Amino acid sequence: xxxxxxxxxxxxxxxxxxxxxxxxxxxxxxxxxxxxxxxxxxxxxxxxxxxxxxxxxxxxxxxxxxxxxxxxxxxxxxxxxxxxxxxxxxxxxxxxxxxxxxxxxxxxxxxxxxxxxxxxxxxxxxxxxxxxxxxxxxxxxxxxxxxxxxxxxxxxxxxxxxxxxxxxxxxxxxxxxxxxxxxxxxxxxxxxxxxxxxxxxxxxxxxxxxxxxxxxxxxxxxxxxxxxxxxxxxxxxxxxxxxxxxxxxxxxxxxxxxxxxxx
Numbered sequence: 001x002x003x004x005x006x007x008x009x010x011x012x013x014x015x016x017x018x019x020x021x022x023x024x025x026x027x028x029x030x031x032x033x034x035x036x037x038x039x040x041x042x043x044x045x046x047x048x049x050x051x052x053x054x055x056x057x058x059x060x061x062x063x064x065x066x067x068x069x070x071x072x073x074x075x076x077x078x079x080x081x082x083x084x085x086x087x088x089x090x091x092x093x094x095x096x097x098x099x100x101x102x103x104x105x106x107x108x109x110x111x112x113x114x115x116x117x118x119x120x121x122x123x124x125x126x127x128x129x130x131x132x133x134x135x136x137x138x139x140x141x142x143x144x145x146x147x148x149x150x151x152x153x154x155x156x157x158x159x160x161x162x163x164x165x166x167x168x169x170x171x172x173x174x175x176x177x178x179x180x181x182x183x184x185x186x187x188x189x190x191x192x193x194x195x196x197x198x199x200x201x202x203x204x205x206x207x208x209x210x211x212x213x214x215x216x217x218x219x220x221x222x223x224x225x226x227x228x229x230x231x232x233x234x235x236x237x238x239x240x241x242x243x244x245x246x247x248x249x250x251x252x253x254x255x256x257x258x259x260x261x262x263x
Contacts, residue, residue: 002132009061010115010130013105016057020050020087020103021121028094044095047071050087050103058083058105065107070214081109084240086214090190092161099123104192106217106240113240116218118192127196127222135225137200142226144249145201150178150259153204153252156186156194158211167210173263174207181259191245195219198247199226205248205256209233213240220245229253233260 027046051071058067066076067083076082083105088094090101099122107115116129127137135142147153155178159171178185186203188194192215197203199222208216217240220230231237232244235257248256 002130002134006114006130006132007134009107010117010128010134012061013058013107013115014117014119014126014128016054016061017103017105017117017119018121019057020054021119023050023053024088024094024101024103025121028097044088044091046094047088047091051085054085054087054103054105058085062107068214070212081107083107084113084214084217086192089192089215090188093188093190100188100190100193102190102193102196104215104218108217108240113217113221116220116222118196118218118222120190120193120196123193125193125196125200127199127219129218129222129225131221135199135222137196137222140200142199142222143201144198144223144226144228144251145204146251147204147249148251150181150252150255151183153182153256154184154186155182155205155207155256156188156197156203157207158189158191158194158209159187160189160210163210170263171209174209174260177259177263191215192219195223195230195245195247198228198249199223201226201249204252205246207247207256207260208243208245210243211245212243216240216245220247223247231257233257 094101102120105117114131118127194206230247
């Protein structure tokens with residue numbers, strides 16, 4: 001049973017995510033003021049505008065809560081409930097005019113993610129999670145796919161320009177292993193969106209070998225609530241803090257981990 005206060009907070013936070021998404025869509029066609037971050041990664045004026053909107057809104061809703069955000073970092077008490085947000089997950093896609101980006105918000109209490117939202121305005125996806133009963137994608141119950149063999153699976157994997165050489169080599173090795181064993185391997189690079197697609201049964205698996213906290217915290221519990229699994233490559237239940245995150249429908253999980261072990 002969902003606590004009424006959490007349901008109210010979910011609705012209010014979703015309204016913020018939608019406003020942020022509208023801001024991103026409006027700004028995408030204009031001057032983005034792209035600045036370089038780590039290696040070839042970038043940040044845009046839209047990242048910062050979306051972040052400001054979301055942070056100000058969350059502080060008004062939950063003034064006692066801490067906030068961990070992609071660009072602004074952490075603020076607040078370590079002991080307080082916290083929001084984990086990515087105001088623009090998929091910045092390189094966004095800056096290139098592509099539709100594969102999202103706004104993600106997760107709310108944690110007592111060490112658990114109790115609310116999660118992923119809003120991808122141009123990909124046409126809206127995912128909601130609330131501990132105790134809500135797990136939906138586009139207003140439908142989240143259900144992972146029925147795919148039972150890796151050879152029938154479509155898998156997405158993250159490979160980005162801010163990976164160091166060794167990280168890129170490891171990811172490339174995983175792609176090479178999967179290329180001949182899966183129906184398809186995709187590189188989308190918007191982790192919250194991709195995990196939500198796993199929860200919706202549209203992707204069979206997502207692999208992130210350098211998966212940050214902010215992009216994935218909202219969707220990890222959604223995948224689990226939809227009947228899937230999220231672990232490390234070693235098969236341990238993945239935590240927000242873990243860099244390795246392998247999300248699947250559960251049915252192909254063991255076979256997928258076996259395929260990429262040791263890469």
